[in-house]
Amino acid sequence: xxxxxxxxxxxxxxxxxxxxxxxxxxxxxxxxxxxxxxxxxxxxxxxxxxxxxxxxxxxxxxxxxxxxxxxxxxxxxxxxxxxxxxxxxxxxxxxxxxxxxxxxxxxxxxxxxxxxxxxxxxxxxxxxxxxxxxxxxxxxxxxxxxxxxxxxxxxxxxxxxxxxxxxxxxxxxxxxxxxxxxxxxxxxxxxxxxxxxxxxxxxxxxxxxxxxxxxxxxxxxxxxxxxxxxxxxxxxxxxxxxxxxxxxxxxxxxxxxxxxxxxxxxxxxxxxxxxxxxxxxxxxxxxxxxxxxxxxxxxxxxxxxxx
Amino acid sequence: xxxxxxxxxxxxxxxxxxxxxxxxxxxxxxxxxxxxxxxxxxxxxxxxxxxxxxxxxxxxxxxxxxxxxxxxxxxxxxxxxxxxxxxxxxxxxxxxxxxxxxxxxxxxxxxxxxxxxxxxxxxxxxxxxxxxxxxxxxxxxxxxxxxxxxxxxxxxxxxxxxxxxxxxxxxxxxxxxxxxxxxxxxxxxxxxxxxxxxxxxxxxxxxxxxxxxxxxxxxxxxxxxxxxxxxxxxxxxxxxxxxxxxxxxxxxxxxxxxxxxxxxxxxxxxxxxxxxxxxxxxxxxxxxxxxxxxxxxxxxxxxxxxxxxxxxxxxxxxxxxxxxxxxxxxxxxxxxxxxxxxxxxxxxxxxxxxxxxxxxxxxxxxxxxxxxxxxxxxxxxxxxxxxxxxxxxxxxxxxxxxxxxxxxxxxxxxxxxxxxxxxxxxxxxxxxxxxxxxxxxxxxxxxxxxxxxxxxxxxxxxxxxxxxxxxxxxxxxxxxxxxxxxxxxxxxxxxxxxxxxxxxxx
Numbered sequence: 001x002x003x004x005x006x007x008x009x010x011x012x013x014x015x016x017x018x019x020x021x022x023x024x025x026x027x028x029x030x031x032x033x034x035x036x037x038x039x040x041x042x043x044x045x046x047x048x049x050x051x052x053x054x055x056x057x058x059x060x061x062x063x064x065x066x067x068x069x070x071x072x073x074x075x076x077x078x079x080x081x082x083x084x085x086x087x088x089x090x091x092x093x094x095x096x097x098x099x100x101x102x103x104x105x106x107x108x109x110x111x112x113x114x115x116x117x118x119x120x121x122x123x124x125x126x127x128x129x130x131x132x133x134x135x136x137x138x139x140x141x142x143x144x145x146x147x148x149x150x151x152x153x154x155x156x157x158x159x160x161x162x163x164x165x166x167x168x169x170x171x172x173x174x175x176x177x178x179x180x181x182x183x184x185x186x187x188x189x190x191x192x193x194x195x196x197x198x199x200x201x202x203x204x205x206x207x208x209x210x211x212x213x214x215x216x217x218x219x220x221x222x223x224x225x226x227x228x229x230x231x232x233x234x235x236x237x238x239x240x241x242x243x244x245x246x247x248x249x250x251x252x253x254x255x256x257x258x259x260x261x262x263x264x265x266x267x268x269x270x271x272x273x274x275x276x277x278x279x280x281x282x283x284x285x286x287x288x289x290x291x292x293x294x295x296x297x298x299x300x301x302x303x304x305x306x307x
Numbered sequence: 308x309x310x311x312x313x314x315x316x317x318x319x320x321x322x323x324x325x326x327x328x329x330x331x332x333x334x335x336x337x338x339x340x341x342x343x344x345x346x347x348x349x350x351x352x353x354x355x356x357x358x359x360x361x362x363x364x365x366x367x368x369x370x371x372x373x374x375x376x377x378x379x380x381x382x383x384x385x386x387x388x389x390x391x392x393x394x395x396x397x398x399x400x401x402x403x404x405x406x407x408x409x410x411x412x413x414x415x416x417x418x419x420x421x422x423x424x425x426x427x428x429x430x431x432x433x434x435x436x437x438x439x440x441x442x443x444x445x446x447x448x449x450x451x452x453x454x455x456x457x458x459x460x461x462x463x464x465x466x467x468x469x470x471x472x473x474x475x476x477x478x479x480x481x482x483x484x485x486x487x488x489x490x491x492x493x494x495x496x497x498x499x500x501x502x503x504x505x506x507x508x509x510x511x512x513x514x515x516x517x518x519x520x521x522x523x524x525x526x527x528x529x530x531x532x533x534x535x536x537x538x539x540x541x542x543x544x545x546x547x548x549x550x551x552x553x554x555x556x557x558x559x560x561x562x563x564x565x566x567x568x569x570x571x572x573x574x575x576x577x578x579x580x581x582x583x584x585x586x587x588x589x590x591x592x593x594x595x596x597x598x599x600x601x602x603x604x605x606x607x608x609x610x611x612x613x614x615x616x617x618x619x620x621x622x623x624x625x626x627x628x629x630x631x632x633x634x635x636x637x638x639x640x641x642x643x644x645x646x647x648x649x650x651x652x653x654x655x656x657x658x659x660x661x662x663x664x665x666x667x668x669x670x671x672x673x674x675x676x677x678x679x680x681x682x683x684x685x686x687x688x689x690x691x692x693x694x695x696x697x698x699x700x701x702x703x704x705x706x707x708x709x710x711x712x713x714x715x716x717x718x719x720x721x722x723x724x725x726x727x728x729x730x731x732x733x734x735x736x737x738x739x740x741x742x743x744x745x746x747x748x749x750x751x752x753x754x755x756x757x758x759x760x761x762x763x764x765x766x767x768x769x770x771x772x773x774x775x776x777x778x779x780x781x782x783x784x785x786x787x788x789x790x791x792x793x794x795x796x797x798x799x800x801x802x803x804x805x806x807x808x809x810x811x812x813x
Binding site for chain 2: 051053069070073076078079080082083084085086088089097098101102142145146
């Protein structure tokens, strides 16, 4: 699959502060790409570099085949982290205004604005001033404003922050719809469950560097599989089970096992049967993205937070 | 440039679709209307009659009659003014009011002359209530021959704000003033007027009384010294005739008239408009930028447009707002002039009266002179200079409070042309005006003010070129600051940092 967006060894510093260091990533066309990282990891700076608002100190980038997003800006949509709209404009006119700035004719932009507001449950508020809308509605209006021109690539900076669970679902629907029609989506988030559900690939940033890049399952495989095991009677044989890296005993017949990288839980189960262990519980726990995230960025993020 | 235009249109609509904007446009002619009409309305409706008491303690001349005569004459003149106004609106078509002598004796003849000129259904003139009515003091304030004792009672009575019912008046009224006439300190000294009133702001009555007493005293002194007081009064009343000529005017038309005075002072009015326009729309620009910056709309905009497009769009949009605003002011002022003339009764005005010629002279001046083109040119160039600076500084601030630190300094700098409005027309080609003309931020205001004085052509062109170059330099530097600062967060930039951004060192 060709890449809709590529960064190769991109760096950016502000004075002595290195906001982005040697960042490389590749976002396949038509995929949903997660941009994960703690506060101050360089996500917003990276997005601004991608959008052409900031020039990198070094490195190269390709946005929809162009070295600068500004030359393909009408094919790119952007939602910033801090949301804001013109409070005196109506919901429909503000969406239409941003769409005209992206090249749509005034008539077409107005049609699109009303069509999108209707589709995502805001049809009745099309002619209401933005200042009269709730925060969640305003945020949805801004998301719609970023996609009204049918972009090929959408960059969303923390799109879920500030939304209630119902509106988070609506936003997920919007992203699914966008993906279904072939749009490439890159979004940053702190909420790992969204990334797990939506992302085809993701990058985890820490201290301005890319700490991991790959699929969700590849990310999970960075941490060992854990098994909670309970037998009917006390057994000393567990230490010789295959692929077990460490074992923690909760009691004489209950253990928490951590497997070697690449070891499989089924091999452990087979070995238990071979040893005629009478199992009362065999609970396999795959590491989730949250654990991977904390594992990768935890120490540096904690340092940054305390600083 | 399509995006810059879209931004300009939004900026224009955003500013002009508010009630405050149109209220601001209407406010100028409204204030003008109030300033020109309120005195007339007050004169027509009349202030409430003031009740005045007079005590003559003088031993020699009967000054009471002198004061009484003065009050009667003033009331007669006021009545004549109202009568003229009443008559002016009831003349037959094409008729004008005949001239009238200021002496009351001639007024009955004036009314006779007027008779055939009036419409048949003119009706009867109702004279206005008197402005000052002389009344007798209430019983408790009777004069008992001792001034300090009387003034003690008077002070307490007036301080208590008491009301009384004078003879011939049906209601209880306050005592506006008590005038006590006293002999001078020596036998040949002028009399003293002791004027008691709680209203010390309106000095019209006391001035009139002092004037009447002074004239009477002078007249008596002339007689005492054996001089003919009536001849002296006639000589004193004469005045040299002034005929002012301007050598720059066409041959045979050198005499200076109303049109020339208008031509000389009209630029000052335009400078004032220019100042208000530049100042207020620069504020609009700043407010709009701060709104976009503080709620992060700028970030979305900059994903669609370049900083230069954004800056251009905002400058053009707000310039259009300023153009509508100033056109609104000029247009409504011209309309108001015609309207005022119409309501005052154009036909009744003597053909050579200033009020009659003012709108025509104003229209001629606007259409035939360089005023309007100069105004448009200096408005644009002045606006670009200040707006670019405001945009650049505003782009470094996170909120209005931070921005006010900068705008305060700019407002102070802008006070110089405001102060210069009155003194530049008096010496339009003098050293101060010339020096100020060469300082680019002041050039638009000062040169606009000098338009009527035909400044040397080399100065007009030189200052214009310098202003243009300054505009280009300021726009270039400010665009660089804007581009760097607009997405920046944190503390507002220092002057050193601004300079580094302009030089591209950051």
